[in-house]
Amino acid sequence: MNSLAIVRGDLRARLGTRKGIAVQAAFLAAVWLLGLLGTGPERGGDSPMWVASVGLLVVVVYVVTAAAGGEIAFPGEKAVLDLVASPFSAAEVAWGKALSNAAFATVCTLGAWPVLLFLQALRTGPWQESLAQAAVLLAVSWGFGGFATWLGVTVESEVSRSVLLWGGIVAFLAGAGLVGSWPWHPANAVRPLAPGWARVTCAASFVGLGVLTLWAVGRRIPRLREGVQGGS
Amino acid sequence: MSPTSGTVPTAAARSPARTVRCGLAALLAAILSLLQAWPAAGEPSSVRAALGWDGWVRFGTWNPLTVEAEVDRPVRGWLVVDIPQEFGAQRVRLRYSLDLPEGGRAIWRVPVLVVDARRPVRVAVEAEDGAEVASAEVLPQAESAVASVVGYLGQNPPSPPPEASSGGRRAVARLREEVLPETAAAYASLDLLVVEDLDERRLNDAQRHALQAWVLHGGRVVTSGWLAAGAPLSGWLSAAQHTGRVVELSSGLGSVAAGPLRELHPLPGGRPVVERSYVVAVWAPRGLGRVYAWAADPQQVPAGSPLWYLALPPTTSREGPPEPDVRPRAPVGPAAVGLGAFTVLWLVSLAVAARDPWGWLLALVVLAAGAAGMPTVAQEVRERSTALDVTWVEVLVEGARRAYAWGYAQAPYRGVYTYTLPRAVAVAASGGFSEAEVSFLDDRVVVRARQGAGERLRLYWEVEGAAGAVPAVQPRNGSVVFRGTGASQGVVFWGRRQAPLEKSQEPDEWVASRWEREDPQHPALVSLGWVYPAAATIVEDRPLVALPLADGRRGWLVVVGQLP
Numbered sequence: 080m081n082s083l084a085i086v087r088g089d090l091r092a093r094l095g096t097r098k099g100i101a102v103q104a105a106f107l108a109a110v111w112l113l114g115l116l117g118t119g120p121e122r123g124g125d126s127p128m129w130v131a132s133v134g135l136l137v138v139v140v141y142v143v144t145a146a147a148g149g150e151i152a153f154p155g156e157k158a159v160l161d162l163v164a165s166p167f168s169a170a171e172v173a174w175g176k177a178l179s180n181a182a183f184a185t186v187c188t189l190g191a192w193p194v195l196l197f198l199q200a201l202r203t204g205p206w207q208e209s210l211a212q213a214a215v216l217l218a219v220s221w222g223f224g225g226f227a228t229w230l231g232v233t234v235e236s237e238v239s240r241s242v243l244l245w246g247g248i249v250a251f252l253a254g255a256g257l258v259g260s261w262p263w264h265p266a267n268a269v270r271p272l273a274p275g276w277a278r279v280t281c282a283a284s285f286v287g288l289g290v291l292t293l294w295a296v297g298r299r300i301p302r303l304r305e306g307v308q309g310g311s
Numbered sequence: 312m313s314p315t316s317g318t319v320p321t322a323a324a325r326s327p328a329r330t331v332r333c334g335l336a337a338l339l340a341a342i343l344s345l346l347q348a349w350p351a352a353g354e355p356s357s358v359r360a361a362l363g364w365d366g367w368v369r370f371g372t373w374n375p376l377t378v379e380a381e382v383d384r385p386v387r388g389w390l391v392v393d394i395p396q397e398f399g400a401q402r403v404r405l406r407y408s409l410d411l412p413e414g415g416r417a418i419w420r421v422p423v424l425v426v427d428a429r430r431p432v433r434v435a436v437e438a439e440d441g442a443e444v445a446s447a448e449v450l451p452q453a454e455s456a457v458a459s460v461v462g463y464l465g466q467n468p469p470s471p472p473p474e475a476s477s478g479g480r481r482a483v484a485r486l487r488e489e490v491l492p493e494t495a496a497a498y499a500s501l502d503l504l505v506v507e508d509l510d511e512r513r514l515n516d517a518q519r520h521a522l523q524a525w526v527l528h529g530g531r532v533v534t535s536g537w538l539a540a541g542a543p544l545s546g547w548l549s550a551a552q553h554t555g556r557v558v559e560l561s562s563g564l565g566s567v568a569a570g571p572l573r574e575l576h577p578l579p580g581g582r583p584v585v586e587r588s589y590v591v592a593v594w595a596p597r598g599l600g601r602v603y604a605w606a607a608d609p610q611q612v613p614a615g616s617p618l619w620y621l622a623l624p625p626t627t628s629r630e631g632p633p634e635p636d637v638r639p640r641a642p643v644g645p646a647a648v649g650l651g652a653f654t655v656l657w658l659v660s661l662a663v664a665a666r667d668p669w670g671w672l673l674a675l676v677v678l679a680a681g682a683a684g685m686p687t688v689a690q691e692v693r694e695r696s697t698a699l700d701v702t703w704v705e706v707l708v709e710g711a712r713r714a715y716a717w718g719y720a721q722a723p724y725r726g727v728y729t730y731t732l733p734r735a736v737a738v739a740a741s742g743g744f745s746e747a748e749v750s751f752l753d754d755r756v757v758v759r760a761r762q763g764a765g766e767r768l769r770l771y772w773e774v775e776g777a778a779g780a781v782p783a784v785q786p787r788n789g790s791v792v793f794r795g796t797g798a799s800q801g802v803v804f805w806g807r808r809q810a811p812l813e814k815s816q817e818p819d820e821w822v823a824s825r826w827e828r829e830d831p832q833h834p835a836l837v838s839l840g841w842v843y844p845a846a847a848t849i850v851e852d853r854p855l856v857a858l859p860l861a862d863g864r865r866g867w868l869v870v871v872g873q874l875p
Contacts, residue, residue, distance in 0.1 A: 095665025
């Protein structure tokens with residue numbers, strides 16, 4: 080129940096506050112623009128839908144990761160470091176953050192899914208395809224969210240944390256062209272008509288990353304508490 | 312026992328046998344009548360189809376297709392004509408609505424564009440649910456492909472030159488009144504119709520009008536023999552009257568072989584063709600077409616006769632307008648509205664949900680509505696992104712209207728696109744598509760084409776019908792008077808000159824009198840040349856009024872005046 084309290088509190092801060100609404104508005108505006116970009120006619124091999132799909136991935140990953148890592152600070156939201164001093168157990172805090180990341184990633188993905196559905200329908204693609212793309216968005220953003228949460232409790236310096244977080248994400252996503260045509264890379268798996276196994280592999284990898292990093296968060300909290308008690 | 316009484320037991324003995332025989336006969340008769348009645352009641356549904364002119368086909372243009380369907384149960388659905396193109400890579404399905412009662416029978420005479428000689432044209436009766444009731448296939452043989460077709464109605468086949476002027480083979484097709492097309496478009500593959508005998512009672516109104524419209528728009532008919540006097544179509548097709556006298560030629564002329572030669576008396580407008588003081592033929596203009604009356608039977612006219620060269624039209628091919636540079640548009644408007652509406656509602660629902668857990672229900676409703684509405688928004692965007700770029704040429708000759716239209720569209724995305732055309736009699740699709748379904752409805756034609764991204768579809772269609780208010784074109788004292796509406800931008804062409812139409816004092820009357828040298832590249836003349844390659848010669852001897860089309864269509868209305 081304490082985990083759910085963390086989820087409720089985070090969602091209220093991320094969606095109900097003025098800043099939360101402003102962030103959502105900016106996020107949805109970006110999604111809307113990407114949807115319009117995706118209506119462009121197909122020319123040669125460069126499909127605007129592919130560009131729009133990758134753009135949606137980047138936008139969703141950015142918002143979810145920034146919220147999870149505290150890069151966008153919502154008023155009233157309790158970060159993991161704040162919860163260290165709470166009476167909640169380490170598992171409850173880890174579970175709470177995992178669920179709140181998942182809920183926020185779901186909300187952001189659901190905001191982008193109708194746009195994917197629209198772009199698929201525009202090209203007479205099956206609606207299930209948009210669901211598969213959305214699943215990739217959800218899994219990748221949740222995985223990166225977990226990574227950002229872990230960085231938040233591991234790296235003390237804000238600058239180092241930001242550099243590590245965004246450097247890592249940009250290098251990973253933008254490096255798709257450098258690493259070759261790995262089908263399970265998120266930038267490839269989110270493409271329309273990507274192979275199903277590649278999407279499953281991609282989603283499973285990022286769910287694994289999320290689980291791993293949030294487990295690490297759970298392991299890190301007792302040490303932080305020891306440090307807090309030792310310090311006091 | 313008296314002889315009489317002696318016969319009683321015999322008769323009594325015979326009576327049961329007779330009864331049995333009578334009974335057997337009655338039973339046999341009943342079985343026979345049942346057997347006779349059975350096929351009528353249980354006749355399976357069937358479709359029969361005949362393509363071309365007695366089997367001869369001109370590829371690359373309209374050919375007549377006659378389909379006869381008979382059904383054993385009530386059928387409401389479609390007659391489907393499946394035409395393969397591009398070596399089987401493309402299919403065009405023409406669909407004509409049908410509603411037949413049990414045991415019903417119907418005949419369709421439709422024009423089809425045949426371009427693939429190796430694959431059969433498939434004809435089927437389909438119920439509304441898509442279930443096939445009956446089907447048949449017509450395989451146009453490669454040997455039946457010819458460059459020119461001369462059809463004849465009668466007993467004696469004519470002998471035209473065996474080669475068309477273009478160098479291809481010419482076929483002679485024996486026709487019956489029943490197979491004559493119901494649209495002028497289907498005559499496109501027929502060069503000449505030789506009429507030796509015409510029973511107009513076997514023609515319906517549509518066939519009569521189609522034949523007349525074809526001639527008015529450039530078709531050519533030779534009449535030979537005694538056509539029924541007083542019959543309206545026969546009279547209209549006649550260029551001369553037979554006086555009833557026959558001259559027996561003992562030796563042949565250059566144009567006619569030895570044999571009987573009827574004496575012809577040209578009707579008003581008829582121009583005699585004379586050889587050695589014999590009137591061997593008479594010809595008369597009918598709109599842009601011509602009718603000929605021959606004094607001899609068709610078989611008397613040898614292949615090398617000048618009469619054939621006079622009657623047969625020059626072989627020309629239609630070009631059509633140059634393909635416009637159609638670029639697919641990204642219709643941002645409907646997409647912006649549709650996606651924007653969802654975005655705003657989703658944002659509001661999230662803000663509500665953050666304060667009140669019941670707000671998540673609202674968010675779910677918004678999400679469901681957004682998901683359900685996106686295909687509709689997408690369809691709207693698709694429809695707007697593929698507006699046909701259409702060029703029209705509408706030609707009006709003595710009240711017979713034919714409109715020709717070329718439409719181009721490039722698909723921005725892969726998928727099925729719908730194009731709505733006016734009520735056309737013939738539609739052809741070419742260019743980039745894999746399947747095109749053309750549904751002929753009562754008030755319009757709907758084309759649904761499956762296109763790949765970036766593929767350019769080319770549609771060509773023809774509209775036929777009687778003109779509502781027929782404008783008049785009359786030469787008067789060196790000027791040309793036009794009575795009609797909307798002629799402020801009109802131009803008159805006549806005898807290598809052209810003049811703009813100017814309003815006169817009379818209502819709805821326009822006069823062209825300020826003549827200047829004709830511009831052969833005038834858009835109206837160029838447009839007319841797409842449908843009549845001999846447009847330049849048409850305007851030499853008769854006035855022609857060209858008006859830009861109104862009602863938002865791009866193109867020209869050309870009103871052909873009569874020969875002065």
